[in-house]
Amino acid sequence: MIVTQPFVSGKYLIGGKWIQSNKTAKVINPADINEVVGEVALCTKEEVNKAIEVAATAYESWSRSELNDRVDRMKSAAKEIKSLVEENVTLLVRENGKVLVEAKKDLLRCVDVMIETADELLEWWKPEPLHGNQKVQIRKRSRGVTAVISPWNSPMILTFKRVIPAILTGNTVVVKPATNCPLTIMTFLKVVASYFPDGVINIVTGSGSVVGDVLCSDPRVRTISFVGSTETGKDIMRAASGTVKNLYMELGGNDAAIILPGANLDTEMIKKLRFGVLRAAGQVCSAIKRIYVHESKYDELVEKLTKEFQRVKVGNGIQPDVEMGPLNNKSQFEYVKGLIDRAEKAGATVITGGIQLDPDSWDDGYYILPTIVTGATQESEIVRSEQFGPVIPILTFADTKEAIKLANDSEFGLRASVWTEDESVAIQLADLLEAGAVFHNNHTVFQDLHLDFPGHKESGLSRETRHCGLELYADSYGLGN
Template identity: 70%
Template sequence: MISTYPFVSGKYLINGEWIQADHVTGVKNPANIVEVVGEVGLSSKEAVAQAVESASLAFSSWSRTKPEERANLMVEAANLLKPIIEENVSLFVRENGKTLVEAKKDLLRSIDVMHHCAEALLKWWQPESLPGTQNVQIRKRPRGVTAVISPWNSPMLLTFKRVIPAVLAGNTVVVKPATYCPLTVMTCLKVVASCFPPGVINIVPGSGGVVGDILCSDPRVKTIAFVGSTETGKHIMRTASSTVKKLYMELGGNDPALIFEDASLNEHAIQRLRFGILRAAGQVCSAIKRIYVHESRYDELVQKLTKEFHRVVVGNGIHPDATMGPLNNQVQFDFVNGLIDRAQKSGAQVITAGQIMDPETWDKGYFMQPSIITGVEQHSEIVRAEQFGPVIPILKFASEEEAIQLANDTEFGLRASIWTENEGKVAGCADRLEAGAVFHNNHTVFQDIYLDFPGLKESGLSRETRHCGLEYFTDSYGLAD
């Protein structure tokens, strides 16, 4: 089967029509930056306004379709998309940098989102009667045009987790994919969009300063779903405030892992720690970014985690033997290297681990070996910052009280994890940790795709969902006698 991605290269989608952009820029392969994988169109202000207009016009009829019809169309789209997943795994690796295993999992989970959301819609959409002397029903209705602003680190899954429930709930969408890796998202959304009426799904790639700002300020856009940095999230809030839009945002994280005195540090636990730190080369909002370990287990943890990091094979993700790919872009590569360099100059010890798959091509990509940082303090930059790379600082604590205090000493509150064999300690510690979700003896994602728990503090807006996120894209209203 011939790959469809050249069809979307350098183009944007408005009202069912793919249009060649006047200005484009290359999408680089982070494992070989001289290779241009494709082109991303830089949408003009006029194109973005046209996309919003298209979505606004389509909403009037799409919002009145029956939930059963929307669900059936989404299942049809999922069935059309699934057969081309395999052929697009390599495209995803080449523009993003993930390994083959990571990329395929991301794509397949996107298909799962489509099926689960379609199934959840039919049950969730039913009116809910409230108890009392008056007959009162809670009913749902779509909000209108939804802007989905996607990240570059996990663009497929995080885009689909917003586009799919928005469309199923009866909204229309305008998607701004990340300029660093838009091709796989656009290729897959091309298939999905073909199953829906023109204007239901529109795609306008380009810069945040043009596309993002217009979407956030246009009064016809009623909801903004954004995944990205906290600073960008704050900018979106300011820009959107003039029209009081509904915001659904997953922002930055600086997740702590608390390893208590009685924690099991067997091979399985160390592997879970490594995965929690280095998944997607550490470019995950909810990755472990700080480890606090009881002082009696500090040396043991550093030794075991170093040994585990040495097993990591860093190379081009397209090679099946690579277990960690490169960072996605030059900006992130320079940022993480700068953090490590400044930490070392400040007196920290840097333990560099991992195996270099191909020394001859190492300098041609944004490759980094994983690093463990010791000899740092709570106030150190590398502890305070969201590193978003394959690096982890490890600090000691002496008591449970100190561990909780150190973990909460941050503006972030996305995820946290507790590592202990004392089951009675888990809930008490979790209640005190300022995080949207807490894991026990693990630091991972929710296996059930319909669950989500956005962060606290500066890590996000909106709360937990049990319905694939459908509730984020609707308004509820009361119908009473």
Template identity: 70%
Template sequence: MIETYPYTSGKCLINGEWREIEKTAKVINPAHTNEVVGEVALCSPELVSEAIDSAAAAFKGWSRSNIHDRAARMNEAAGELERIIEESVSLLVRENGKALVEAKIDLLRCVDVMRGSAQELLEWWEPEKYTGKQNVQVRRRPKGVTAVVTPWNSPMILTFKRVIPAVLTGNTVIVKPATNCPLTIMSFLKVVASYFPAGVINIVTGSGRVIGDILCSDSRVRTVAFVGSTETGKDIMRKSSSTLQKLYMELGGNDPAIVFEDANLDKEAIERLKMGVLRAAGQVCSAVKRIYVHESRYDELVEKMTKAFERVVVGDGIQPEVTMGPLNNEVQFNYVTELLERTSQSGANVVTAGIQLDPDTWNQGYFMLPSIVTGVQQDSEIVQAEQFGPVIPILPFSTVDEAVEMANDSRFGLRASVWTENEETAIEVADRLEAGAVFHNNHTIFKDLNLDFPGLKESGLSRETRHGSLELFADSYGFAD
């Protein structure tokens, strides 16, 4: 078995070599902020440029490699990762804060992405032939050096859904994980990188602004895949414009859930809606962040959601009875805390519920009980903001048009959900919602990880894909006789 963590702590990966960096920052456990989980290297601009050199040099050979060899290497790496999942779960919990069950699912999905994308590559890469006035083939080729910049909230799956298809399509990558929780993703990528030639996968960590400026200004970097805030995404667009880099960005969200008069609000439905709000303590771009419910069901829904929140067990995610862990970092904890304080001071009704697993150590971590907010208006800050925490405002509506208008009243357009027993109504409303994907009687992710739909408005920049995002990292060109 390949040694992973703590081998990657305080290091970066350039041209197949793990470099020990003198300047580092601490990675802390959000459930016990006095516990240092490991260190993250603070790479210098020179090291970032060296990583680009490495990726550019490796691209010359890797871009011409056989797709069957790429797929075989990926499947072998997937098998190795599968063997270390159990021992890696606790590390992800300790640096990220997720509950054990959520953390393990994330790691398993990484393996699924590897195997699924490898199989998809063999089927999708073959040229498409068109006949007519002349014979034309649509052929594929890699774009070039690819920068992958990913966030702290879901570091594993969001990184793998970009790195894996980029490598499989013949690109070389430079990965920049978030400084708050880079250790598990680096440990996993250490395994993956060992199955590929040196320079195919490089990892740099440190200041997002310093590293981002270099990656966005170097003409050898042809694609930037970024997941994070809309503000940072706009900054990347400005900086990358001089070289017209191809951008693939998943940005912020303020997802609405619309609950109609005929909605089934039984125990299972309420559980699905609750999970749509509180998955990863609400720190998910595609989490439910606003609920609009028909006025005839308003009191019922508020009561049932409150009771569901009362059963949420908050504590250190490493404890098996915990259903919601802490927020990941101090900045996010302070933002959500202050947002709730301002909301309460404005006259809104904030009901906080849930169970503190360990009250004696509660103040040692970024713990927060979930809250339901009522008595707010559409233009309230709590409704318009992306809370990114265990908070949900619930507002009544009287007509379908009103519900759609309020749901679309946002600069974001990532995901949405429609809760009704009438599928025709669900589809009619979905057609009117400004969202990249709409779920019916649920608010989750696509079970088939090959599917991906971009957000609208300020929630993203890419195109829909049904091939594990392979299309986003390959150019298509026409070959005609």
């Protein structure tokens, strides 16, 4: 298949100029590894340094720009971005592996981020008076250059939720997309960047050991916003410590779902559980990765969830009837396959479901069918690890005290869920769970873009936000007399 590569293929953006890299790597379609979707530039340390230099220079004037001007630019950019969704949704599917429905939602949600964050800016930026014997105001100001380091699993929304509030609060950004799927991000940010002064948005790509290290250690970078693994997050913290940067990091998760005796495992609940496990083929930080079910509900849950998994259509996300696509890359595919194989060898029972839509081309993609693992223990690798794939271990508990202990027995603490008809019980358990957010009879994301909650323990480093993330990219200072 011959496909025209996007304009951004093999290029990087510095100071409003798209520059062709001397060294590139291929971006592969995970649904068909024989298809090259485009190329990604492998930037050098010198090129990353240049991007930071340009961003630092642009910051001097952009930080003093009028708020209304920033809002107008963002809303104009949002209109054009919305008009490009339909023609670019297949690009995201081809480089990421998402199904069309999920990919389109991601792109439209990026438009929402632009509009809602711009709407929030003017009111949020107003000085806040403090009452007392002295006249004091809390005022806000921009911080400097922001490095946005994006993941490959949900590259669009997780990039836009960081870039947009950063530039609206008067910062400039250097964005590092994941090398596995940078093309859609860059295609859309190309448009956004055209509405802002040169140097406000810069994009460099390449390995973390080159690009990431420079971004994290350079003193001109004042904020690092990162989404990715906990281990990489620890590396970033070490690199950033020399210049005491502001860090906003969404890291790994091993989310627990607790099914209580009072849960109603009807069709709707089972579908919500399936979605909580299999959304984006399980490649979601806040997906369900462990299920603890009361022993009285165990047989019912396994039977019903197995039947639900068996109906899932797996294949190339370009096809409109596909419900789950492939894993994004070879490394993740081999990791998840290894977890399943080792669990089975250790004595667990592996139940595989799903429908292969194209059996003849199945081995051309990084496909794994929806999988349930029973008979594992709390100490099993597949229970303790963040699988990041379409596989879920199911364990039992005898009472709620045990359930809470098992759920909290992890270094992670991103999200959790409690499943019961008794909301008061769910609230009581939520207070005991070590997670940044707890859902009742669901395991999803916050639909309100104003809201976000950080993970606990090794799942993140930031604070909860109620203003589209604007709080994370501006400093407050006091003005008194």
